[in-house]
Amino acid sequence: MRWIFFKLYIFLLLPVSVLAKTIIVAPKTTISSLKAAIKIANSGDTIIVKKGIYVSENTLINKELTILGENAPVLDARFHEEVVTITASHVKFDGFIIQNSKTGSMRDYAGIRLNNVAYVIISNNILRNNFFGIYLSDSKHIQVLHNHLTGSNNQENSGNGIHLWKCKYIFIKGNYVTRHRDGIYFEFAKKSLIEDNFSEKNIRYGMHFMFSDDDIYRHNTFKNNGSGVSVMYTRRIKMLNNLFIENWGSSIYGLLLKEISDSQIEGNRFIRNTTGVYMEGSDRINITNNNFQSNGWGIRVLASCDKNTFTQNNFKGNSFDVTTNGTLKHNYFNNNYWDKYEGYDLNKDGIGDIPYRPISLYAQIIEKIPQSVMLMRSFIVNLLDKVERAIPSVTPESVKDEKPRMKPWKR
Amino acid sequence: MLKIAKYIILDIIRSKVIIAYTLLLMAISLTIFMTDADVTKGLVSITTVMMIIVPLVSIVYATTYYFNATEFTELLVSQPISRQTILLGKFIGISSAIMSAFFVGICIPVLIFAFSVTGLTLMASGALLTLSFVSLAFLTCTLTRDKAKGIGLALMIWFYCSIIFDGLVLLFLFCFSDYPLEKVMIFLTALNPIDLARILILLQLDISALMGYTGALYQQFFGSGQGIVFSLIMQLVWIVTPLLIALRIFKKKDL
Numbered sequence: 001m002r003w004i005f006f007k008l009y010i011f012l013l014l015p016v017s018v019l020a021k022t023i024i025v026a027p028k029t030t031i032s033s034l035k036a037a038i039k040i041a042n043s044g045d046t047i048i049v050k051k052g053i054y055v056s057e058n059t060l061i062n063k064e065l066t067i068l069g070e071n072a073p074v075l076d077a078r079f080h081e082e083v084v085t086i087t088a089s090h091v092k093f094d095g096f097i098i099q100n101s102k103t104g105s106m107r108d109y110a111g112i113r114l115n116n117v118a119y120v121i122i123s124n125n126i127l128r129n130n131f132f133g134i135y136l137s138d139s140k141h142i143q144v145l146h147n148h149l150t151g152s153n154n155q156e157n158s159g160n161g162i163h164l165w166k167c168k169y170i171f172i173k174g175n176y177v178t179r180h181r182d183g184i185y186f187e188f189a190k191k192s193l194i195e196d197n198f199s200e201k202n203i204r205y206g207m208h209f210m211f212s213d214d215d216i217y218r219h220n221t222f223k224n225n226g227s228g229v230s231v232m233y234t235r236r237i238k239m240l241n242n243l244f245i246e247n248w249g250s251s252i253y254g255l256l257l258k259e260i261s262d263s264q265i266e267g268n269r270f271i272r273n274t275t276g277v278y279m280e281g282s283d284r285i286n287i288t289n290n291n292f293q294s295n296g297w298g299i300r301v302l303a304s305c306d307k308n309t310f311t312q313n314n315f316k317g318n319s320f321d322v323t324t325n326g327t328l329k330h331n332y333f334n335n336n337y338w339d340k341y342e343g344y345d346l347n348k349d350g351i352g353d354i355p356y357r358p359i360s361l362y363a364q365i366i367e368k369i370p371q372s373v374m375l376m377r378s379f380i381v382n383l384l385d386k387v388e389r390a391i392p393s394v395t396p397e398s399v400k401d402e403k404p405r406m407k408p409w410k411r
Numbered sequence: 412m413l414k415i416a417k418y419i420i421l422d423i424i425r426s427k428v429i430i431a432y433t434l435l436l437m438a439i440s441l442t443i444f445m446t447d448a449d450v451t452k453g454l455v456s457i458t459t460v461m462m463i464i465v466p467l468v469s470i471v472y473a474t475t476y477y478f479n480a481t482e483f484t485e486l487l488v489s490q491p492i493s494r495q496t497i498l499l500g501k502f503i504g505i506s507s508a509i510m511s512a513f514f515v516g517i518c519i520p521v522l523i524f525a526f527s528v529t530g531l532t533l534m535a536s537g538a539l540l541t542l543s544f545v546s547l548a549f550l551t552c553t554l555t556r557d558k559a560k561g562i563g564l565a566l567m568i569w570f571y572c573s574i575i576f577d578g579l580v581l582l583f584l585f586c587f588s589d590y591p592l593e594k595v596m597i598f599l600t601a602l603n604p605i606d607l608a609r610i611l612i613l614l615q616l617d618i619s620a621l622m623g624y625t626g627a628l629y630q631q632f633f634g635s636g637q638g639i640v641f642s643l644i645m646q647l648v649w650i651v652t653p654l655l656i657a658l659r660i661f662k663k664k665d666l
Contacts, residue, residue, distance in 0.1 A: 250627050294451065296617065317452050319617045339452065369584045371592045373626050374600060376613055377455070379463060380577035 026050035034067070034075065035059050043088075049073045049096070057081040062088050069095035072126065077101050083130065085113045092121045101130040103157050110135035110159070111149075114142060122147065132159035133180060136167050136189075143171045151180030151202070158203055164189035164212075172197060179203070183225065186212040195219055205230045206247070209237070217242065222254075228273065230256040234263075241267040244276070253278040254295070260285060267411070270295055276318070279305045288312050289411065297323055301331060311335050314408045315358070319376070322358035325367060328399050333358060337405040342389070345406045356404040359395045361388035412500040415487065419504025423476065429512050432468050436516025439464075444524040451616065454529055457517065458612050461537050462605055465513065466544045467569050473505050473548035474565040478558040485666055498549070498661050502654060506545040513541050529615040536608035536646075543604040543649040544569070550653040553660040576603045593628045604649040607642050 023045060025037045033054055037047045043064040056075035061067065061084065074097040077083045083098045098111040111130035114120055116138040123145040127133045133149040136142055149161045161177035162184045164170060170192040176199075177183035183199030184207040186192070194217035199206035206222035209215070209231040218240035222229050228247035231237060237260065244254035254273035255265075260282040269291045270276035276295040277287070281304045290313045292298040298318040301308070303326030313336045315321045321338060335351075340360075343352035362381045365372050375381050388395060423429055439460050443453045477484075480501075487497050517537060521530045551564040580599055584592060600606040614633050632638040 317449055317455075339449075365581075369588045370626075371588075371596050372581060372584050374596050374606075374610065374629060375577055375581060376617055377459060377462075378577045378606070378609055379459075379573050380581065382459065383574070 020044045020046065022046045022048060024048050024050065025054075027052040027054070033059075038063060038065065041065055056083050059084050061086045061091055061093070064088050064090040066092040067094070068092075069097075069125075072097050074099065079103070082109050082113055083111050085115065086117060086120060087115055089118045089120065091117070092123070093125070094121070094123045095125065097126045097128065098130065099128040101132070103131040103152070103154075103159075105157075108132050108135060108159060108163070110163070113137075114139050117142070121145065126150075130159070131157070132163050133161040133177070135163045135165075136170065137165040138167070139170070140168045141170075142167065144173070144175060145171075146174040147176075149175065149177045149180065151178070153179035153203065155203060160185040160208075161199070161202065164192070167192065171195075177202065177206075182206075182208040183222075184208070186210065186215065188212060190214050193217075197221075198223070200224050202226060208232075209234050213237070216240065221245065222247065224248075226252070228253045228256060230258070231260055231263075232256075232258040234259075235261050237263040239263070239265045239268060243269045243271070244273055245269075245271045246273065248272065248274040248296075250274070256280075257282045257285070264288075265290060269293070270298070275300050279308070281305065283307050285309075286311075289409070290314070291411070292316070292318055292321070294318065296320070300324070301328060302326075303328060306330050308332070309334070312409055313337070315339060316408065320360070320363045320366075322399065323363045323367065324359060324396065324399070327396050328359075331399065333399065333401040335403045335405060336401055337408040338401065339408075341404045341406075343404065350406050352404040352406055355400040355402045357389065357392060357395055357400045359399050360385045361394055364394055412496045412503065415492075415497060415500030416504035416507065419480075419501060420508050423505065423508035424511075428472060429508060432472070432509075433512040433516045436464070436513065437520065440517050440520040444520055450525045450527075451529070454521075454525055454533060454612075455616055457521070458533060458609070458616070461517065461533070461540075462609055463573060465537055465540050466573060466605060469509050469541045469544035470548045470551075470565045470569050471562065472509065473545045474552055474561050475558075476505055477501070477548065477552040478561055488666060494662050495658060498658055502545065502549060505548075506542055509545060510538060510541055513537055529612070532612055532615050536611045539643075539646040539650070540604060540608045543646060543653075546650045546653040546657075549657040553657040553664060572603050572605045577606070597629070597632055601642075601645045604646060607646055607649070611639075611642055 051071035058081040102109040110132035161180035200223040206225035
């Protein structure tokens, strides 16, 4: 009985797939541009674009199409307009080289623009020299997969790589962004997942969040960006297993948190950044299982932060593990590994018997007199730090790790 | 001159103190490198130890040796050799003996375990530090005739350079923190050979912490070719000046 239904079902489906036709676009044929192909296509059709260079000045995709590039055809806007705009849902756009969109200060010209659509897949494209790369606005359930974006690296006039504005349920995976203003930019983009992306050498931030709640980003790499990664005015964010590496220079941070609350920072690695994590006005953040290695400052927590917990992190080879600009209250450090810890463990349970104070006296001195950075690692500074550890008087009493680990956490 | 140096080297190399110094340096650097997997952290620890031990041993040992060999000096002076040759020969002899101890004790482990720009900087600044403190030792020896006084003075110089000077700088910074002190600080560091050596290594190790405004300024100065030349010249000044003064005194001194 079930088999009959199944056959009937297949039979009913068949006409639809037969009806959907495939249109082939190739240079020097009757259909020699994507625009012409879209004109004659119906919703549900497939357009295959053969290898070649096509001029595409704001090609409008307003039907539910599957558009595939074969052997990476080039769509070039010659700096006149946007390259492609998608205004229909259920579009799949795959395998193109998109280049040379217009730059301008009045409008945000983009390589691929999506406006008010849903269920669109943008995959395997190479975007070169566009003002904005992929621009999503008012969209839902979009997938941006495995694209390779290179910006113009123009200091004054450069847009974001992947730009989201008022979006929901977006899935961004496996993209590579470089030489744009912000690699990945989120504004009012909620409930999205950002995974396995690589963002390096962007002019401003590798990734930038504004007012974007309930997002998860994991397994991304942010390397050598102008100002690292910045997360601002956002709630309930999960940052898992990312790598922040070599974001350095004055006022450059691996991860900058400003007005963030109820978030989770877990399993990330911060390596060779000027400042690993910088926190300002951030509350109720769980920072666990991270590695802070060879940074200038491991974590900088401003006095405006409240009720954050730092547990099970490794701090290795940072010039300063934790610094602050005032008195820190209600921020809890527990069960971390600190390579500067000099205590002992008599009962051999792997936990040091005396608490560790991560903020050194010298860190406090530098806070007041930045010039004294010149005395780093001198005998007098070591001496002062030792004395302060023995008899604390200047460093904040509340900041201490009651159960410092003797050996680093293995991950 | 070289003949005198040769005799002194042969004499010193057999002395137990220099062997102990070599073994101590070697033990320190090997333990640090063996116990810690992180090479950079090892270099940091070695720097900290080096900045204390190397100047101390260099100045105290050179002073003691000089005083113990007073008879030998008197014998040499009675020969037809110029005093300049005698003193320079002694300097070359003593300094190269201590340098070879430094080389075996620190340079070889660093070359094996941590061969990098940082490692090379550490070796170079350690060698220059040795030279400048041997030179300072010669100054103390010629300044006074009494052995106890001479060693006391040597210890004072070491104590001043490694602790008191930095303490004074810190105090100075606290007092004048309202003024722009970046350039003054560069000048101040030139007044202390240990600080010069430390900063050269610091610029390799803590580069990321130096990225603040002040750090960036130092970075810009000491990190550039010009700054490196400046600090090398200042180190050389610290080697040559005390030696020249010692030479002047020694030439006129009634032994």
